[in-house]
Amino acid sequence: MNSSFRILIKSPKFMFGACMLLAMIGMVLIYPLFNRNDPLEMIALAYQPPDSKLLLGSDNFGRDLFLELIYGIRTSLQVGLIAGVFATVIGLVIGLASGYIGGIIDNLLTAITNIFIVIPSFVILILISVSIDSRSSFVTAVIIGITSWPWTARAVRAQTSSLRNRDHVNIAKISGYSTPRIIVSEILPYIASYVVMAFVLQTASGILSEASISMLGLGPYNTISLGIIMNWALVFEAPVAGAWWAFIPAAISIAIITFSLYMMNTGMDEIFNPKIRS
């Protein structure tokens, strides 16, 4: 693990993505310490353009958009991470179970996975969000997590079932290792790099899903996320008012976060799969 970390540091793509992400996280953590105002406080007129006092101007309610943006990035990152954890864990458990146990359980779980890959998760996301009355950002994150596991499950299953019949696994079986121990010590190390990469991608897609669902007006309540900022901008017709500062910074923030995550993923991919290095 230590040596692969050392290799990762040498990958320019990975480091570029990681630095960008860390800079973003740092800004989000530090800025609220200096500016202790409530992001929902109305302090200016509607759609005031950016100036030296309001870095990104104000929104339709006269709120400081830069402060809103900072809090929005924080919520979006949180939602993405929680959704990523849920999706990866569910996908990992289902993938390992169906790949390692095999037989009828494998058939059943594979069928379920394939079905949920085809039914658009976007649709299930909307249906669940519409049905739940009080959505906190945590609930939204969990919903996104439980609708986006099939990809991970399918890939983990494929890897596990090819590992299952290798010699070292058979030796562990003959030696009387328990199933959980075999999975932890003989299977997981081989798919660890893949799982980490899947987690990074799931986090990125979690952030995108949150933004999409919030744009539709089904986002978490009582909080600010990047999607919610854009939903407000659209509902209150910021584009028509010419208030680019109400939606462009939020849009670009999402693009930068997902871009840095994709960069990290590509960097890792090139290190763990030497075959795709050009």
Add this chain to the structure above:
Amino acid sequence: MSVYGKYIVKKFFWYFLTLVIAVTLNFLLPRMIEGNPVSMIVSEMTQGMTDSDTIKRVYETFLVEFGIDKPLWEQFFIYLKNLATGNLGTSFGLYPKPVTEILASAVPWTIGLQLPAILVGWIIGNVLGAVAAYRKGVFDKVIFPVALFVNSIPFFTLAIIMLYVFALSLNWFPLHGGYDYQMVPTLSFEFFASVLRHHTLPFLSIVLVTIGGQAIGMREMSIYELNSDYVLYSKLLGIRDSKIAKYVFRNAMLPQITGLALSIGTMVGGSLICEIVFSYPGIGTWMFTAIRQLDYPLISGCTLLIALAVLLANFTIDLIYGWIDPRIKAAQMEDQ
């Protein structure tokens, strides 16, 4: 039965099962809303209505449609029966317009926007990705990061930026809608031109994002194929480069077709949100309106239609795939 026929039957069975599950979810999830949805919704939508007769009529319409007084399994059969007869209920927001009528007016716009956009984006993306992998050098160094960046921009973000730059600042294209307001849809040249002008921006924003994702996938697949032994062998045999490129392209293409099948759900979802940005009169915009008005029948009609369209697209791609991938035929032959 022919080998291919068997493949079709098998696929059809799976898609049918998936459809059943999608329909069940579509039925079950909105009914998780606590309390009596009908009285809740009716009280919300009749706010401000004073005529008690109208309120009663509205209430009764939805009571019958939902069959709320019956057990859940019976409600499900009512739902299925209605579906089979093409009845998706009555819209709350546009009462008493049936949901099917609203959807029917929106479908041509959505298909006209998304089908060409996704196909064009997919084709251009694949060509660019293959060229980037093959040419390497400066071309790859430029295309790859740009594609990666474009791919990480959400559909709607690019849409919003394009809306601002090209429609608002430069005034090249109209701000919203599918055609000019003062026009009546006819088969005239002016109407067609107006539709085309409104079509351009949403179309381009979907195409650009699709190109990004597809180019990355194709580049990766092509590099993988270019590094494989058969390419080296063919080179040593002295086969022309253009011929080898053809082999590589064909091999890298197959996973891209599967990729299209699997990502079409996400693409459709993203494009629907693009529609909202441009207030394009398709399914996405209607869903946006429906969610704001808590118009449950219309929301669930939209989600059902989207699920159905995605399943259909997947099924079609699977059929094409089975036809062009020789390995599938071989696998079926072995089974026999």
